[in-house]
Amino acid sequence: MNFNNTAHETDSQQRSLGGNHDSQPSVNVTRRRFLAGTSAAGLAATASVTTMGGVVSADPNEHLLEIQGTGKRAGYSFAVDGNLEKTSGGGANINSNDTISENGASGEVGRVADAYTFDGDLLAFKLDGEANVLLDGEAAHVGRRPDYFLEIQGTGERASYSFAVEDNLEKSTGPVANINAADEIENQRGRGEVGAAADAYTFDGSLHAFDIRGVMRVLLNGAPARVGQRPDHVITFRGTGEPAHYDFTVDGNLTKTTAYGANINANDTISGNRARGEVGTGADSYTYTGGIPRFDLDGSADVLIDSVGTLRSQ
Known part of the structure; x- marks a missing residue:
């Protein structure tokens, strides 16, 4: 094949x-514990919101996002669909670990807090570690985003x-x-x-x-x-119950990965741009750039490129 x-x-x-x-x-993400709301789109317009000892006003389309540290380092990144600015209101700090680019931001907190103001909706939020995340003074429910x-x-x-x-x-x-x-x-x-x-x-x-x-x-x-x-593609071999051996070569970079539930074991080897291994009931995955000029499969396995396009060879 x-x-x-x-x-x-x-x-x-x-x-x-x-x-x-x-x-x-x-x-x-090695640890994700979400402590803390409400979507920005679902908030009712109010004259002001009191939070972290400060007051955020007036415009119902402007929101305050606070990431409060709990003592241990936690990293975060998020995206919004409106104007985004860093703020030091209510005791938050501004430091070199916090960056804003386009319609998103990233940073980290420990014992103190970071805070931002923005227009529109909170589109995504990734938290690596433990933090209390508030949106306009209410729990932001980032684990549901x-x-x-x-x-x-x-x-x-x-x-x-x-x-x-x-x-x-x-x-x-x-x-x-x-x-x-x-x-x-x-x-x-x-x-x-x-x-x-x-x-x-x-x-x-x-x-x-x-x-x-x-x-x-x-x-x-x-x-x-x-x-x-980043690599161009992921190739995945999923076993069907009986041992199947594969051997393939790419014309770019090749790396083993645990993508799509794959494992890494002694049966899988990479030499330059060539990989060899076997699967039974589990899965093997590799990331690579370029194409696959040579591919051999001995046995029965499902072979997927980027999680789709299943090919079966027996």
Whole structure:
């Protein structure tokens, strides 16, 4: 069984890729405990909101987001769909660990707090550690929100993309994105195309891979996603009960991964751009760039590229 797929990359243009397989994130959260609301869109207009000893006023479209530390370091990132600013109101601090870019922010807290004001809705919030998160003085329920807001902005000329994520992938309109027939979601993989407009998605967990053909800007919670530094694709072997041996070569970089429930064991080996291993009842996964010029499978297994397009060989 042969796969033919070629690709190349230009960092100055994020990435320009060619190939026959489409692709999907990678951030590991070691501990997530959500202590703390209400959606920004569902808040009633009030004259003022008292919080952290301060008063936030007046405009019902402006909101205050507070991330209060509980003593141990906790990292966070989030995205909103309106104007975003850092604030020191109510005892919050501003330091070099806090950054704002586009429509998102990231930072960390320990014993003190960070605070931001913004317009519109809170689109996504990822918390790594333990913190108390308040939206206009009420619990923000960040554990019920998606981790990430992914925005794909066109630069004027048609460009296509595909990517694979860990979980709960959904289309979003965000601040300026649209939803059209060219955008598809299947088994935690998204794909589509942009021109002068933008596409957006929300998801949980990791961004496993991202494949671009053309030029575009890609943002993750408001910050550049650096998709040119991510692998193009994930290949997964799922055992069907009996041992199956595989051997394949890629024409780019190749790395073992635990994406899609895969494990790493002594039966799996990588030598340069060649991987060999076996699966029985579990799964093996690899991330790679470029194409797969050679592929052999001895036995029965399901082979997926970017979580879809199952191929069976016996």
